Amino acid sequence: MDELLEQFLIEGRELTEQANDDLLALERDPTSSSNIDSAFRAVHTLKGSTALFDFAPMTEALHAAEDLLGSLRAKQLLADRTIVSVLLECIAASERWIDCIERTERLPVGAAAQASALRQALLAPLKREDQQTSTPPPDLEWLAPLLAREGQSMAAARGAGRTITALRYVPNSDCFFRGDDPVALVRSVPELLAFRVTPREPWMKEGYDPFACNVVIEALSAASPDDLRRIFRLVPDQVVVIEVGNRIGQFAPNGDVSLMDKSLESGLRTLRVEASRIDTLVDVAGELIVAQNTLAHLAAKARQSDPALAHAMAANHADFERLVANMRSAVMRLRTVPLSTTFRRFPRLVREIADKLGKDVEFVVSGQDVEADKSIVDGLFEPLLHVVRNALDHGIESSAARRSAGKPTTGKVMLQASREAEQIVVTVTDDGAGIDLSAIRKAAEARGLMPEPVLNALQDSAATDLIFAPGISTATQVTDISGRGVGMDAVRTAVELLGGRVDIVSGIGSGTTIRMTLPQTVFVTAVMTVRVGQELYGVPLDVVAETARIPIDRINAIRSGEAFVLRDRTIPLVRLSSILDISTPERSGADVKVLVVSYGNQRVALEVDAFVDRAEVLMRPMAGLLSGMPGVLGTALLGDGRVLIILDVSELIG
Amino acid sequence: MSVRVEADIAYLAGECRVEDAEPLLGFLQSGSSRVVDLTQATHLHTAVLQLLLAFRPHVVGPASDTFVQRWLIPQMTDT
Numbered sequence: 001m002d003e004l005l006e007q008f009l010i011e012g013r014e015l016t017e018q019a020n021d022d023l024l025a026l027e028r029d030p031t032s033s034s035n036i037d038s039a040f041r042a043v044h045t046l047k048g049s050t051a052l053f054d055f056a057p058m059t060e061a062l063h064a065a066e067d068l069l070g071s072l073r074a075k076q077l078l079a080d081r082t083i084v085s086v087l088l089e090c091i092a093a094s095e096r097w098i099d100c101i102e103r104t105e106r107l108p109v110g111a112a113a114q115a116s117a118l119r120q121a122l123l124a125p126l127k128r129e130d131q132q133t134s135t136p137p138p139d140l141e142w143l144a145p146l147l148a149r150e151g152q153s154m155a156a157a158r159g160a161g162r163t164i165t166a167l168r169y170v171p172n173s174d175c176f177f178r179g180d181d182p183v184a185l186v187r188s189v190p191e192l193l194a195f196r197v198t199p200r201e202p203w204m205k206e207g208y209d210p211f212a213c214n215v216v217i218e219a220l221s222a223a224s225p226d227d228l229r230r231i232f233r234l235v236p237d238q239v240v241v242i243e244v245g246n247r248i249g250q251f252a253p254n255g256d257v258s259l260m261d262k263s264l265e266s267g268l269r270t271l272r273v274e275a276s277r278i279d280t281l282v283d284v285a286g287e288l289i290v291a292q293n294t295l296a297h298l299a300a301k302a303r304q305s306d307p308a309l310a311h312a313m314a315a316n317h318a319d320f321e322r323l324v325a326n327m328r329s330a331v332m333r334l335r336t337v338p339l340s341t342t343f344r345r346f347p348r349l350v351r352e353i354a355d356k357l358g359k360d361v362e363f364v365v366s367g368q369d370v371e372a373d374k375s376i377v378d379g380l381f382e383p384l385l386h387v388v389r390n391a392l393d394h395g396i397e398s399s400a401a402r403r404s405a406g407k408p409t410t411g412k413v414m415l416q417a418s419r420e421a422e423q424i425v426v427t428v429t430d431d432g433a434g435i436d437l438s439a440i441r442k443a444a445e446a447r448g449l450m451p452e453p454v455l456n457a458l459q460d461s462a463a464t465d466l467i468f469a470p471g472i473s474t475a476t477q478v479t480d481i482s483g484r485g486v487g488m489d490a491v492r493t494a495v496e497l498l499g500g501r502v503d504i505v506s507g508i509g510s511g512t513t514i515r516m517t518l519p520q521t522v523f524v525t526a527v528m529t530v531r532v533g534q535e536l537y538g539v540p541l542d543v544v545a546e547t548a549r550i551p552i553d554r555i556n557a558i559r560s561g562e563a564f565v566l567r568d569r570t571i572p573l574v575r576l577s578s579i580l581d582i583s584t585p586e587r588s589g590a591d592v593k594v595l596v597v598s599y600g601n602q603r604v605a606l607e608v609d610a611f612v613d614r615a616e617v618l619m620r621p622m623a624g625l626l627s628g629m630p631g632v633l634g635t636a637l638l639g640d641g642r643v644l645i646i647l648d649v650s651e652l653i654g
Numbered sequence: 655m656s657v658r659v660e661a662d663i664a665y666l667a668g669e670c671r672v673e674d675a676e677p678l679l680g681f682l683q684s685g686s687s688r689v690v691d692l693t694q695a696t697h698l699h700t701a702v703l704q705l706l707l708a709f710r711p712h713v714v715g716p717a718s719d720t721f722v723q724r725w726l727i728p729q730m731t732d733t
Contacts, residue, residue, distance in 0.1 A: 195729075
């Protein structure tokens with residue numbers, strides 16, 4: 001793909017996100033001029049970039065959006081819900097177009113018709129307004145040439161991160177009679193960066209009137225707009241004061257001076273790097289860990305033949321280990337992004353869905369600053385969307401139902417994130433009706449998941465867990481929003497693919513919380529290595545609840561299986577050798593070694609021949625022909641060059 | 655009086671006010687190759703400044719006043 005187009009896709013997404021955020025904020029506070037300005041700049045810049053390509057319909061639609069935002073900016077219109085909605089629609093369409101451009105490098109069929117409909121909708125409020133008032137928008141044509149001309153004068157102030165304020169002062173021609181001296185006013189402007197006086201009408205030497213003021217004054221200052229307004233408070237009708245941010249003066253490709261998005265400017269200094277380059281670095285850092293493990297292995301070997309050398313190697317290894325750990329965390333941070341990149345897409349979606357359902361919902365987002373690996377943050381979107389949809393559709397009741405249940409008529413859905421040790425926890429909580437367990441039991445029975453007596457004997461938490469079984473839906477009617485058979489099992493699968501797990505807590509009448517626990521990084525997997533027969537296997541540590549030795553006489557045969565009681569809990573026992581089809585001698589010792597693993601809400605013990613080690617390994621997913629191999633998560637290279645197979649425990653038992 | 659004329663040269667001194675514009679106009683219109691000395695001027699009223707911009711006499715500086723020197727004289731020498 002063309003580099004310019006790639007850049008457009010990246011920036012386009014950033015700009016639509018920015019516009020989205022601003023518009024949603026504007027809906028909460030229709031008078032917020034900073035949000036209007038920011039949305040205007042985003043749309044303006046996006047429009048400018050589309051013009052570089054053959055995306056004319058998109059340019060047109062955005063142009064209309066820019067016009068509409070322009071009149072909000074000029075305070076000719078108030079940003080009411082209708083106006084914000086149509087602007088949001090335009091941004092949503094732009095997002096879809098950008099997605100399509102990424103796939104096909106062109107706009108979708110029908111974009112032109114869509115754009116012209118959008119255009120009409122966007123311009124409709126302007127027409128309505130035309131008939132009412134006739135205040136011209138403030139003319140800002142002068143600003144671009146001024147900024148272009150004075151780029152150098154602004155450099156130092158920009159470098160110091162100062163705001164720059166532009167001023168245009170067109171004194172009335174009779175101002176001298178009123179005692180005004182425009183130059184004296186400019187003289188009192190602090191931190192003047194540029195000052196230029198030009199004639200308003202061409203100079204006439206013949207019949208020159210010394211008492212008619214004929215100048216236009218343009219100036220830049222590092223003082224704040226408010227300071228300038230204070231100075232010119234007696235001539236407010238003759239001045240335009242505008243804050244131009246601190247990195248103005250960059251030329252957009254169309255020769256326009258772009259009013260750079262302040263949120264991009266004032267943030268951290270960033271460097272955009274292609275993801276594949278970072279992945280290369282991640283790979284190298286991963287290999288380094290393997291190399292470090294090799295060193296540990298060698299040191300252990302040397303201990304027998306040359307203890308002094310082994311000692312030196314061990315000391316060296318410690319240094320090496322520390323440096324590798326530092327490098328690892330630095331590399332991991334490279335791929336880390338805040339959850340806000342996914343979370344910020346939700347407020348608008350929630351608004352759309354709630355509107356469609358005719359429900360009144362307050363949506364609260366928190367913890368969007370929590371960071372995780374980009375693949376996890378991106379991968380969370382689909383499952384989260386599903387869960388949020390469910391909360392809105394099935395969770396939150398209609399206003400009438402809520403009123404009769406004695407709840408506030410406005411439902412509440414919360415999307416929260418937090419860090420817990422090495423993991424992130426993302427929860428979606430609604431204060432809706434909760435999950436109807438009898439409906440779940442019925443659905444499970446209808447699907448033949450379990451016989452009725454078993455279902456009825458299930459504890460409530462286990463029954464709630466059934467919602468994750470394939471094909472279970474409690475939706476009484478299929479709506480446009482959800483309930484189309486893509487159930488919570490898809491959510492569980494998606495989250496597990498990311499290395500996480502999903503839990504659910506629900507109370508009838510009080511609502512439902514879906515809790516997703518995910519690793520922060522996908523880089524290194526901590527595994528427990530165990531021996532079965534002569535072979536080594538890895539079990540991800542995050543599923544290992546504990547290791548234990550169980551006396552043989554405490555193991556009871558239950559039908560075809562075995563189980564034992566551990567701290568008042570019956571835990572089924574599975575021999576790893578029989579699942580993996582490895583022949584091992586009969587049990588000989590007084591006890592067996594087991595790995596107690598959590599599997600959904602349950603615990604299962606895996607019998608192994610020996611616990612070998614705990615190690616951090618770089619896990620590679622199975623590729624090619626092996627990718628379909630059941631029960632295997634991936635492989636890792638051990639320090640001594642052997643390949644460790646990492647088991648997918650839930651797949652093996654389930 | 656802050657405008658003092660000696661032959662072809664007008665010396666502007668101190669704070670030049672709006673009422674200085676008319677005599678200065680007379681001076682500038684009374685012949686070509688007029689010279690205006692700003693070394694002693696501490697402020698130019700807009701009426702005076704725009705007159706100098708319109709007639710573009712030869713300007714003598716530098717002005718002792720920093721604002722006049724830094725911001726006003728360059729206006730007149732700008733092309």
